[in-house]
Amino acid sequence: MPDALRQFKADFFQALAHPTRIAIIEQLRDGELSAGTLIDRLKLEQANASQHLAVLRAKNIVTGRKSANQVFYSVRHPLIIEVLDVMRRYFHAHMRESVASLKALEKAGSGRR
């Protein structure tokens, strides 16, 4: 794989590598929302929200549509939502694994005493 492609992917992951930005994208899953609505729903500082939105904009993950003095944000491509969906499945699989190994530990512990 060319290095540029790896860098592109890394940049994309970097842009998603923050709980607030993930929360923003999941809020936008069902359609556009104004910056103000995002701030209210996620209980963010105004400046902080704007910074995170700037990161998402810079990586073309999100676009802003200006209307009067509001800006309505939306996710630019459905595949971004799909990435998060796969992540959700991965999280569940990961949880199942963790629970399974905890149970195995319990069993080993009770057998040993």
Added chain:
Amino acid sequence: MPDALRQFKADFFQALAHPTRIAIIEQLRDGELSAGTLIDRLKLEQANASQHLAVLRAKNIVTGRKSANQVFYSVRHPLIIEVLDVMRRYFHAHMRESVASLKALEKAGSGRR
């Protein structure tokens, strides 16, 4: 969504947010490889490779199987490969978009002169 889940996702993305770590995972797509093989194929510094592998291990993205004095790494869950596959599709879609907007610019430019 609970905050723990968002943090989990963010941590996962953070772990993938480096070109070298993406390269490592793509090398492991078809099965396990020793640390040394990864170092050779990706032309990495030994210490640097080990640090990146440590990051991937810490997030349970990769496991190491020790055999004699080598360590064979493999991706812990197929869904991780799937995330990268969706990313690849996203990348292609993104490229198409960029090419399209470049063409639009050219057209506008030639029309204007």
Added chain:
DNA sequence: TTCGTATATTCTGAACATCGAATATAGCAC
């Protein structure tokens, strides 16, 4: 035990990310 190979860890300095506070800009109403 000592040697050699494979891998991991620790340290240091540079680069980058994050936050909140303050400030700036843009658009509408008056």
Added chain:
DNA sequence: GTGCTATATTCGATGTTCAGAATATACGAA
């Protein structure tokens, strides 16, 4: 124009990530 609301940007402090150098550990062979 002034004032108000929504959003963006800049600044400074603090923390995190990175690469490479040096060092440490684990293992098998002799």
